[in-house]
Amino acid sequence: MPSLSNLIKLIDWKEISNGFPVGYHGDFHFENIIKVKKKKFCLLDFRESFGNLEKIGDIYYDLAKLKHGFELNHKIIKNELFSIKENKGNINFKIYKKKNFKNCEKILDDFIIEKGLSPNKVEILKNLIFLNIAALYSFPYGNFLYYMGKYKLYNSIIKT
Secondary structure, three states: OOOHHHHHOOOOOOHOOOOOOOOOOOOOOHHHHHEEEEOOOEOOOOOOOOOOOOEEEEEEHHHHHHHHHHHHOHHHOOOEEEEEEEEEEEEEEEOOOHHHHEEEEEEEHHHHHHHHHHHHHHHHOOOHHHHHHHHOOOOOOOHHHHHHHHHHHHHHHOOO
């Protein structure tokens, strides 16, 4: 696997930064979504800006944040249902993933395709999010985020 700095060079930054402007949340994950009635939800903790924009953001970023939550649910992490083992330059990581999250992720992927958006762009952004937040956490979770993000970013880049 290439170094992270070489991997970053493989990203088509022009394509990634070509967003789809919409009203946005900016931190669209499960802890910021509350069910208030049978089919009604309330979104919490909106970001005050997207870069220097206050009214619009990029739908790809919000979709990547949501997909990030299907892949790496905070309850799974809190219950330490993940592992990382480093041995002589080899990294092995595992994470438990609930079946209903796999099903929801498939629904989200279908939605992305149905709306004519790029699933791979969402995937690349999701993996960049993992890498971006890795430094915010201590060992072993920070290392887990870093290596998982790097591995998944590599796989999403070579698919393009």
